[in-house]
Amino acid sequence: MSDTTSIVTIDGPGGAGKGTISRMIAERFGWHLLDSGALYRLTALAALRKGVATDDPAGLAEQARDLDVVFAVDDGRATILLEGDDVTREIRREEVGGAASRVAALPVVREALLQRQRDFRKPPGLVADGRDMGTVVFPDAPLKIYLTASAEERAKRRQRQLHEAGENARLSTLLEEIKARDARDMQRAVAPLKPAIDAVELDTTQLDIPEVVKRIETLIVERELT
Numbered sequence: 001m002s003d004t005t006s007i008v009t010i011d012g013p014g015g016a017g018k019g020t021i022s023r024m025i026a027e028r029f030g031w032h033l034l035d036s037g038a039l040y041r042l043t044a045l046a047a048l049r050k051g052v053a054t055d056d057p058a059g060l061a062e063q064a065r066d067l068d069v070v071f072a073v074d075d076g077r078a079t080i081l082l083e084g085d086d087v088t089r090e091i092r093r094e095e096v097g098g099a100a101s102r103v104a105a106l107p108v109v110r111e112a113l114l115q116r117q118r119d120f121r122k123p124p125g126l127v128a129d130g131r132d133m134g135t136v137v138f139p140d141a142p143l144k145i146y147l148t149a150s151a152e153e154r155a156k157r158r159q160r161q162l163h164e165a166g167e168n169a170r171l172s173t174l175l176e177e178i179k180a181r182d183a184r185d186m187q188r189a190v191a192p193l194k195p196a197i198d199a200v201e202l203d204t205t206q207l208d209i210p211e212v213v214k215r216i217e218t219l220i221v222e223r224e225l226t
């Protein structure tokens with residue numbers, strides 16, 4: 001799988017800032033963006049809506065394979081449609097995130113989503129955001145970033161995000177959820193969350209978003225990816 005399209009993978013645990021940072025890098029260079037977590041969330045949501053159990057691997061793989069999804073930009077706003085229905089907000093709910101993490105532990109589901117993710121690689125470039133972008137999906141990427149932040153800081157960020165969306169949650173509950181999700185994502189047998197051996201690790205606990213974006217931009221320029 002060799003390709004001349006520039007590609008930057010950004011992996012790491014939930015709440016490290018991957019989503020915002022990936023979007024900013026993609027916009028800055030005019031590249032495509034793959035939000036791979038959204039594909040796992042969409043698979044989980046499709047299963048929840050159709051009554052497919054989260055312990056039915058064959059049924060879940062079918063949902064992943066047959067996902068009818070459109071990533072669109074509507075009035076300058078990124079929008080995600082599942083079977084024509086706008087689910088942009090719904091897939092961010094805690095319940096869907098938890099189900100996504102369980103669904104993502106199933107090898108048949110990961111396999112069913114693999115080619116769909118690789119198809120995002122189109123000129124002039126791609127920023128791929130996820131857990132296994134640098135290790136499994138795009139192992140030949142010329143720049144791999146691994147973003148981390150302490151669980152406490154990530155819980156605080158999540159609380160702020162929920163608050164802005166009009167939802168309230170206890171910090172202690174969010175911290176427990178984040179730790180449980182980290183454990184599931186890092187300990188699963190297939191494509192566990194871990195830095196690729198050639199990844200550049202950035203700890204964002206003490207860095208704000210513009211600083212992280214600047215560092216990644218510098219790496220992109222230094223490696224002559226533009």
Ligand code: DC
Nearest residue numbers: 014036037040100101104130131132
């Ligand atoms: O990044 P996110 O919170 O939207 O991801 C939702 C879940 O999907 C997360 O718990 C782990 C899983 N995931 C994955 O296993 N592999 C990816 N490349 C992206 C997400």
